[in-house]
Amino acid sequence: MRFDVVGLGVSTVDLIFTVDQLPGSEMVQRAGECVIAGGGPVATAMVTLARLGAATAMLDSIGSDFFGSFIRSEFAAEGVDTGGLVVAPGRTSSKASILVRKEDGARAITFSPGDAPELTPGGVRADIIRASKILHLNGRHWDACLHAARLAKEAGVLVSFDGGAHRYDPQHRSILPQVDICIAAHNYAAAFAGTEDVAQAAKALLEAGPRIVVVTQGAAGSRVFSHEGEAFHQQAYRVDRVVDTTGAGDAYHGAFLYGLARGFALEESARFASAVAALNTRALGGRAALPTLVEVETMLQQ
Amino acid sequence: MRFDVVGLGVSTVDLIFTVDQLPGSEMVQRAGECVIAGGGPVATAMVTLARLGAATAMLDSIGSDFFGSFIRSEFAAEGVDTGGLVVAPGRTSSKASILVRKEDGARAITFSPGDAPELTPGGVRADIIRASKILHLNGRHWDACLHAARLAKEAGVLVSFDGGAHRYDPQHRSILPQVDICIAAHNYAAAFAGTEDVAQAAKALLEAGPRIVVVTQGAAGSRVFSHEGEAFHQQAYRVDRVVDTTGAGDAYHGAFLYGLARGFALEESARFASAVAALNTRALGGRAALPTLVEVETMLQQ
Ligand SMILES: Nc1ncnc2c1ncn2[C@@H]1O[C@H](COP(=O)(O)OP(=O)(O)OP(=O)(O)O)[C@@H](O)[C@H]1O
Ligand SMILES: Nc1ncnc2c1ncn2[C@@H]1O[C@H](COP(=O)(O)OP(=O)(O)OP(=O)(O)O)[C@@H](O)[C@H]1O
Numbered sequence: 369m370r371f372d373v374v375g376l377g378v379s380t381v382d383l384i385f386t387v388d389q390l391p392g393s394e395m396v397q398r399a400g401e402c403v404i405a406g407g408g409p410v411a412t413a414m415v416t417l418a419r420l421g422a423a424t425a426m427l428d429s430i431g432s433d434f435f436g437s438f439i440r441s442e443f444a445a446e447g448v449d450t451g452g453l454v455v456a457p458g459r460t461s462s463k464a465s466i467l468v469r470k471e472d473g474a475r476a477i478t479f480s481p482g483d484a485p486e487l488t489p490g491g492v493r494a495d496i497i498r499a500s501k502i503l504h505l506n507g508r509h510w511d512a513c514l515h516a517a518r519l520a521k522e523a524g525v526l527v528s529f530d531g532g533a534h535r536y537d538p539q540h541r542s543i544l545p546q547v548d549i550c551i552a553a554h555n556y557a558a559a560f561a562g563t564e565d566v567a568q569a570a571k572a573l574l575e576a577g578p579r580i581v582v583v584t585q586g587a588a589g590s591r592v593f594s595h596e597g598e599a600f601h602q603q604a605y606r607v608d609r610v611v612d613t614t615g616a617g618d619a620y621h622g623a624f625l626y627g628l629a630r631g632f633a634l635e636e637s638a639r640f641a642s643a644v645a646a647l648n649t650r651a652l653g654g655r656a657a658l659p660t661l662v663e664v665e666t667m668l669q670q
Numbered sequence: 671m672r673f674d675v676v677g678l679g680v681s682t683v684d685l686i687f688t689v690d691q692l693p694g695s696e697m698v699q700r701a702g703e704c705v706i707a708g709g710g711p712v713a714t715a716m717v718t719l720a721r722l723g724a725a726t727a728m729l730d731s732i733g734s735d736f737f738g739s740f741i742r743s744e745f746a747a748e749g750v751d752t753g754g755l756v757v758a759p760g761r762t763s764s765k766a767s768i769l770v771r772k773e774d775g776a777r778a779i780t781f782s783p784g785d786a787p788e789l790t791p792g793g794v795r796a797d798i799i800r801a802s803k804i805l806h807l808n809g810r811h812w813d814a815c816l817h818a819a820r821l822a823k824e825a826g827v828l829v830s831f832d833g834g835a836h837r838y839d840p841q842h843r844s845i846l847p848q849v850d851i852c853i854a855a856h857n858y859a860a861a862f863a864g865t866e867d868v869a870q871a872a873k874a875l876l877e878a879g880p881r882i883v884v885v886t887q888g889a890a891g892s893r894v895f896s897h898e899g900e901a902f903h904q905q906a907y908r909v910d911r912v913v914d915t916t917g918a919g920d921a922y923h924g925a926f927l928y929g930l931a932r933g934f935a936l937e938e939s940a941r942f943a944s945a946v947a948a949l950n951t952r953a954l955g956g957r958a959a960l961p962t963l964v965e966v967e968t969m970l971q972q
Contacts, residue, residue, distance in 0.1 A: 390694055393694070397781075465769070467780060476697055
């Protein structure tokens with residue numbers, strides 16, 4: 369088995385409700401819509417890739433309870449290889465309740481991290497990494513991350529890092545020399561570099577290791593920088609009705625890596641990623657509206 | 671197979687989080703504790719009975735999704751017979767997110783009813799009802815309720831009705847002539863009778879059919895009335911630390927029926943039910959702290 373991309377991160381389960389009011393005090397309300405959906409940045413990026421037709425696998429440590437089973441079975445249904453999931457008996461996986469106010473999409477997120485132990489370096493399936501073109505990480509399961517990045521480098525596998533909004537941690541600096549592609553939320557890049565200026569922050573990230581740096585800025589699009597000195601802005605695609613932007617960034621990551629794995633030029637990868645991220649905002653939940661390749665191509669031809 | 675009690679009602683799944691704040695506006699917060707638990711008044715009463723060692727079964731129409739599977743497997747794990755659960759393919763079961771403020775236990779409940787169809791009279795397992803001593807209902811799956819109550823009467827099976835707080839519906843009047851035991855929340859009894867006076871409301875309920883009427887009043891205990899003219903107050907038991915009163919009423923119902931099925935006198939049943947309900951407030955979720963028979967007996971001997 370060969371994989372385009374293997375992800376290493378934390379998978380979660382989100383229970384998402386649309387509501388009239390965010391409940392500031394005791395109340396009982398009936399939700400409009402309700403969906404249960406797998407989440408987690410790396411996990412959603414893998415599902416994005418699988419939906420597009422890429423071969424993917426996920427490395428994670430999950431609980432043996434209902435949430436763990438849900439995570440595993442959703443991956444299996446999406447075609448993400450689950451051979452690298454380590455199941456911790458008697459433990460529960462990470463889950464969240466997400467209330468989305470209908471009026472304006474404001475979200476109240478309550479999460480519970482679960483108690484499955486971190487994935488250890490010994491739990492990382494080296495054979496899966498060696499069988500992949502790209503390894504995608506976001507710093508969760510830190511020791512396993514470092515180990516996996518080393519394995520990837522030794523095997524000539526590209527390393528991709530997701531710098532998530534509000535997830536900057538100074539220890540991430542030590543992995544960046546191993547990273548080839550870093551796609552970061554604006555907030556992450558700013559925290560890393562100590563400046564809101566996107567070009568300066570990207571320069572600092574490039575100096576730390578990666579040869580490609582992308583900074584995403586929500587509806588304002590994304591900016592791509594590389595060692596080769598290319599730099600361009602990719603605008604966000606418009607969709608008729610944005611229902612939920614959860615997972616837009618994760619979809620962008622997955623789709624960008626799809627482009628790289630398929631040998632697209634940077635501009636083409638960014639445009640493609642932007643279309644996929646926009647399409648993913650059409651429905652409630654981080655994954656419900658992830659497009660197939662045909663849907664993206666249709667959008668890009670318009 | 672013989673059953674002590676068979677329940678007919680709607681089973682739900684609750685995802686319960688303890689939180690510092692109820693989220694009146696956009697926010698991300700980490701929960702203290704988190705539990706996933708089956709709920710629904712009749713369903714929790716059946717689990718109460720099973721925990722005590724009684725033979726029980728549940729009649730319901732559930733979804734084929736994650737929530738439906740959770741419901742079924744939790745019943746199976748508790749020893750509640752699932753042969754009377756009708757599974758609706760492609761449908762989802764009822765679920766809720768419950769945020770419980772740590773400081774004072776104030777609850778923000780967001781629920782989504784699911785789209786499994788009602789249980790129909792044709793879907794009711796007559797053989798299970800005929801094999802039981804008591805049928806327990808709360809008016810959900812209305813047509814199936816009426817049908818089940820008729821079957822029970824014909825077979826000499828006692829009929830028990832749960833009058834839940836905020837669940838009074840005038841159509842319930844038509845089933846009361848078939849009901850032997852009605853245990854109602856104070857709020858239900860008041861809505862039924864148009865008076866806050868417990869004795870008057872109980873009298874009105876007794877006149878509508880049941881030979882035993884119990885009105886529960888939370889921490890203020892419960893009052894028992896019967897055609898034989900007995901009437902007494904049962905005080906609530908105290909527990910050292912009340913964590914969550916969800917399901918106290920359901921536990922009371924289940925335990926009261928346990929007493930009746932075992933031939934306890936009314937006073938003994940009420941005392942027993944009161945102990946079980948109090949014990950059930952010790953942990954988060956409607957079922958987590960349901961006691962075994964040994965635990966209740968230990969409490970009653972103190
Ligand atoms: N409202 C939107 N409409 C269209 N495209 C969007 C929208 N929001 C985000 N996107 C696309 O998704 C990309 C990533 O979004 P963003 O910068 O918000 O990522 P993020 O902070 O990692 O998001 P998340 O954590 O919610 O996944 C943007 O560069 C843009 O292309
Ligand atoms: N805080 C408490 N401490 C001890 N016992 C309690 C407490 N709250 C309820 N109980 C017991 O449970 C019984 C039923 O409670 P209550 O009247 O609140 O039922 P309910 O409204 O049907 O509750 P729920 O819908 O939450 O299950 C009471 O009569 C009492 O015996």
